Amino acid sequence: MKEIITKLLAKELKKEEEEIINLIEIPPNSELGDFAFPCFSLAKELRKSPVDISTQLSLNLNKKLPKEISGVNAQGAYLNFFINKKNLASEVIKQILKEKDKFGKGKDKELVMVEFSQANTHKAFHVRHIRGTSVGESLSRVCEFKGNKVIRANYQGDTGMHVAKWIWNYSKNHFKEKIAADEQWIASIYVDAVKRLAENETLQEQVDEINRSLESSKDKKLMELWKKTRKISLDALEIIYKELNTHFNKYYFESQVEKRGKEISQELEKKGIAKISDEATIMDLNEYGLNVWVLLRKDGTVLYSGKDLALIEKKFNDYKLDKCIYMVADEQNLHFQQLFKTLELMNFKNREKCIHVNYGMVRLPTGKMSSRTGDNILYSSFKKEVVEYAKQEIKKRFPDIKEKELENRALKISISAIKFSMLRQSPNKVIVFTKEDALNFEGDTGLYIQYSYARASSIIRKSRKKAGSEIKHLPEIHETELIKKLAEFPEIIQQSYKQLNPAIIANYSFQLAQIFNEFYHSSQVINNDKEEFRLALVRAFRIVIKQSLNLLGIEVIEEM
Numbered sequence: 001m002k003e004i005i006t007k008l009l010a011k012e013l014k015k016e017e018e019e020i021i022n023l024i025e026i027p028p029n030s031e032l033g034d035f036a037f038p039c040f041s042l043a044k045e046l047r048k049s050p051v052d053i054s055t056q057l058s059l060n061l062n063k064k065l066p067k068e069i070s071g072v073n074a075q076g077a078y079l080n081f082f083i084n085k086k087n088l089a090s091e092v093i094k095q096i097l098k099e100k101d102k103f104g105k106g107k108d109k110e111l112v113m114v115e116f117s118q119a120n121t122h123k124a125f126h127v128r129h130i131r132g133t134s135v136g137e138s139l140s141r142v143c144e145f146k147g148n149k150v151i152r153a154n155y156q157g158d159t160g161m162h163v164a165k166w167i168w169n170y171s172k173n174h175f176k177e178k179i180a181a182d183e184q185w186i187a188s189i190y191v192d193a194v195k196r197l198a199e200n201e202t203l204q205e206q207v208d209e210i211n212r213s214l215e216s217s218k219d220k221k222l223m224e225l226w227k228k229t230r231k232i233s234l235d236a237l238e239i240i241y242k243e244l245n246t247h248f249n250k251y252y253f254e255s256q257v258e259k260r261g262k263e264i265s266q267e268l269e270k271k272g273i274a275k276i277s278d279e280a281t282i283m284d285l286n287e288y289g290l291n292v293w294v295l296l297r298k299d300g301t302v303l304y305s306g307k308d309l310a311l312i313e314k315k316f317n318d319y320k321l322d323k324c325i326y327m328v329a330d331e332q333n334l335h336f337q338q339l340f341k342t343l344e345l346m347n348f349k350n351r352e353k354c355i356h357v358n359y360g361m362v363r364l365p366t367g368k369m370s371s372r373t374g375d376n377i378l379y380s381s382f383k384k385e386v387v388e389y390a391k392q393e394i395k396k397r398f399p400d401i402k403e404k405e406l407e408n409r410a411l412k413i414s415i416s417a418i419k420f421s422m423l424r425q426s427p428n429k430v431i432v433f434t435k436e437d438a439l440n441f442e443g444d445t446g447l448y449i450q451y452s453y454a455r456a457s458s459i460i461r462k463s464r465k466k467a468g469s470e471i472k473h474l475p476e477i478h479e480t481e482l483i484k485k486l487a488e489f490p491e492i493i494q495q496s497y498k499q500l501n502p503a504i505i506a507n508y509s510f511q512l513a514q515i516f517n518e519f520y521h522s523s524q525v526i527n528n529d530k531e532e533f534r535l536a537l538v539r540a541f542r543i544v545i546k547q548s549l550n551l552l553g554i555e556v557i558e559e560m
Contacts, residue, residue, distance in 0.1 A: 001088065001487065004068050005035055005081050012060060013042070030477075033073070033080030034484065040077055050077030085475045085483075089533075092487045093469040096540040101547055104490035106146035106497070113151040113250075113315060114140045116327035117241075120157035121233035122166040124187030125240050127377045127433055128329070128362035131422040135359055136327040137246040137553040138423060138502035145551060146497050151319060155252040155311060156237075158230050160304070162190065164211035167225060169193035172206075181232040183240075183380045208299070215258060215301055240379055243415060245553050250318075254307050257314060261306035264313070265295035273345050281306075283342050293338040308339050309346075316350045323353055325500070330358035330428060357500045360430035362422075377433070386414040397560065409557065413447060416554050420446025423552050424506040444510050446554060449545065452513035454560045455520065456542040460535070463526050467536035478519040482537060485515050489544050493551070502552060509548040516541050 006021040013020070025036045039050040039057070046053055054074040061072045061079075068091075071082040096103050116136020119125050140150045157163070170177075170189050173196070177185075197203055213219045214226060241247060265281050268274035274283050274295060281296035283305075295306040315324055326336065336356040343351040390410040394401060401409075424444060425431055442448065475483065488508070496504040525534040546556050 001068060001083055002035065002491070004066060005037070008061060008066070008069075009037060009057075012057065027078075027080065030481070032075060032078075034083045035081040037079040037081070038077060039079060053077075054079045085480050086471055088487070089471045089475050089479065089483050089537075090469055092483050093533075093536050093540045096486060096543055097467070097469060097536060100543055101550075103543065103547070104145070104493045106493070108147040110148045110322035111151070111320060112143045112148045112323040112325065113153050113319065113321050114143065114325045114327060115153040115155055115252075116140075117154050117246075117248075118156060118328065119154075119237055120162060121230050121237075122158075122163050122186060123190055123233075124183055125237060125379045127379065127382055130244065130379060130418060131359055131362050131427075131431065132327055132329065133241070133244055133246055134419045134422045134553060135357075135427050135502055137244070138505070138551060139325065139327065139357070139500055141551045141553060142493065142497050142502065142505070145493060151250055151321075152246070152248045153250045153252060153315070154248040156234075156254070158233075158253045159214055159255045159258060161207070161211055163226070163230075164207050164214060165193040165197065166190045167214075167222070167229070168203075168207045168210050169196065170229070171225070179229060179232060181236045183236050184378055186233060186236065187378060212299060212301060243383070243411070244419065245415065245555055252311060252314070254304075257307045257310035258302055260310035260313070261308075262296065262300070262302045264309045265302060265306040268295070268342075268346065273342075283338065283345075285338055285341055288341055290334065290338050290341055293335075293342065305335070305338070305342075308335075309342065312339075312343065312348070312350075312354065321350070321353060323355060324350070326354070326356045328356060328358060330360055332356075333358055355500070357427060359427035360425075362431045362433050365432060365434060383414060383418070386418060387411055390414045390417075394560070409559070412555055412557050413450065413560070416446040416450055416549075416557070418446075419552065419554055420449070420506060423502050424510070426501055426503045446549075447560075449509050449513045449549065450554075450557050451560050452516050453542060453545050453549070453556050454558060456516065456538050456545070457558050459520075459525050459538050460542065463531065463535050465531050465535060467539050468532035469536045471533050473530060473533075476523060478515075478522045479534070479537060482512075482515050482519045482541065485512050486540055486544050489548070496551075505548055505551050509545060509552070512541070512545055512548070516545070 002021065002024055005024060006017050009015075009020045010017045020037075023037060023041065025038065027033050027036045039053040042048075042053050043050050048056075051074075054077055057079050058072050058074040065072065068084055068087055069081055070084045073080050073082075099105075114136055116139075117129065117133040119129050119133075136152075140152050144150045166189055169192055173192070174189055197207065210222065213222050217223055265274060268283070269276060269281050274281055276282075277284070277292070279298040280294055283293040283295060285291060285293055293305050294303055295309075296302055312324070315321065328336065333356075340351060340354060340356075343354070387410045390413040391406055394406060394409055394413070421433075421437060422431065440447075492504060492508045496502060519537075523530075523534060525531060525538060528534065549556050
């Protein structure tokens, strides 16, 4: 409909469609119209008041309206369009039922890499990791839905100071304990290491020595311990990724880029792009307002910065990427500004293809979470608590449910609730996480949307009639509102794709579910003379809401 109105206005005003389409609005009240075009931007060019322009356009367009539009009127400076409700209802539902899960699908053909999650080995996977993983998976799905080929990449810190601290503490203080693929145990060793080092700073020398040994790979016994503990960390993470309904096509590790990162850093110093300062190799970016970016420590070991230069080189050597998206927390904003400026100074030819999408941190009401201090919520603990709550709610509704089905449904409901709570806000906003919000089965939650989907599924199962997209009656207000919202889906996907923001889809999903529930309560579907049409409308809703949840990386639940 927006495209039809755009073509109509572009022809009348003798303008390009691109100049028109972004100006078209949806009025705050449907009684004013279904779409509106503000005429302010035309005043200077046409040398008329916006009100006069709107009035004249209304007179001209009403003489040549297409069948999709029932009328146009002027209201002040706004030109309001009223759509043909019967035609809209029939066309939208027919298209959705025909295209099904391809409704709104794009035809882009780019090769896109989305790097996300980046959970380090030898540390815990906690609640804020869920956000980065959820947003990254959703962005990957949106890019795929637009027709692109997507490579999901995970860059994990399997070497570096945090690993050295863990191995030092285990070797010195916990060597009698059995190495276990247990997230809480793994996290506890690291947290304990940080505390011990804070109490006695002289112990850091031992950690530094382990870090140098890991980088050189010469100590066989140390490397065996590193390989063993690295594997249990990665195995534990894979279980979590499966539960979060995500996967990766490519894994990159810091251990793979250490050597090359050191080489690049040394090359930059030889070329005069980097320099030596107090024995460390640095990028002095002060003239760009980006401070100093350290590449190599005094002892020659490479930092994240040097490794990131090697990583980006490796990515473009491995693949002919059109886009390389980094999904990394906003705490790293300066780091990525420094990285991109260094790439520019290096004349790295693919610099413009690199995009950093930041996301705000997840905080407790008491402040920031930290894997160093242990002041965080572990994923495993959090999930267990949510699942237990979900079980109680399910048993209230289905007291005779079998244990296996209860476990399966509770996990799906829990993951749905957790992921939606991470996705419904724009990525760059900080989430203050509270258990009460995440466990809420009412309001703007994933469970409310799941319940709406389950309700639609129940209607379809109960009806004995065949859905029909043809409408014989003038659509009622709740039918029209639902149809209009369904028709927005392709544009919502486009917005989410352009802005790299899954929250646009999450908020749309909630609004769509609300409108469906209003329709459900006001419009009887089964045993009604409009049953065939309304059943088709329910089917169309079910297709779109399922696809919306799928693009968020959330699996639908047929029964709550």
